[in-house]
Amino acid sequence: MSLEIKSFSGSDAAKYFDDLARLRITVFRAFPYLYEGDPEYERKYLATYAxxxxxxxxxxxxxxxxxxxxxxxxxxxxxEEVKTPFVAAGRDPAEYFYFGESVLLPEYRGRGIGVAFFMERETQARQLSLRYCTFCAVERPDDHPRRPADYLPLNGFWNKRGYRHHPELRTTFTWQDLDETAESPKPLSFWIRDIQA
Structure with a gap:
């Protein structure tokens, strides 16, 4: 099998940035993100992580x-969009490792790759002596016109990985939906796992 999982830190992943930008734009076009991708934004976003x-x-x-x-x-x-809800709730951002995203082409789903993504990032958080892992997910109404009839949220997968929804921790990110002519704010809420529990 030619499939392999590789982890990189910082700028070591820079040679893959064009591939990553294309992948993010491709996967995030689907519901629930409906992201009208921008390669220039993607490069800046990835450089922040690097x-x-x-x-x-x-x-x-x-x-x-x-x-x-x-x-x-x-x-x-x-x-600040990520940190502010935690600070406002009296939670110290210095205790948290934040997951930016997991994107995977549809034909590769169901093979355990998503689990590997979580495990590798949790391992990194433990090596940094952080207590919590967290991420946020966009919230869309059940009657959204672009919601596929067979859409299945990932809540069950996240719960199985030990993550709990914290709807009181909320933020907004701004991007342009496929049906929009300009960017608009989107609501997101956070999921958290105590990896020392």
Whole structure:
């Protein structure tokens, strides 16, 4: 089998940035993100992770092609949109490792790659002596016009990995949906796992 999972820290993943940008744009076009991708934004976004001490890029590579990726870094290096809900709730961002995303081409799902993405990032968080891992997910209404009839949220997968939803921790990110002519704010809420429990 030619499929392999590789982890990189910081700028070591830079040679894959064009592949990662294309992958993010491709996967995030689907519901629930509906992201109208921008390669220039993607390069800047990925460079932020590359500069962060303690960051990790986990790549799934099949026959030399990047078919999946996930990122993470200490929350202290993240944007205010990520940190502010935690600070407002009396939680110290310095205790958290933040997962940027997991993206995987549809034809490779169900093979355990998503589990590997979580495990690699959790290992990185433990090596940094952080207590919690967290990520946020976009919230879309059940009657959203682009919601596929067979759409299955990932809540069950996240719960099985030990993550619990914290709807009181909320933020907004801004991007342009496929049906929009300009960027608009989108609501997201956080999931957390205590990896020392």
């Amino acid at each position: 500069r962060s001490e303690g960051s990790i890029f986990v790549l799934a590579i099949d026959d030399g092609k990047v078919i999946g990726a996930s990122t993470g870094m200490p929350m202290g290096a993240e944007t």
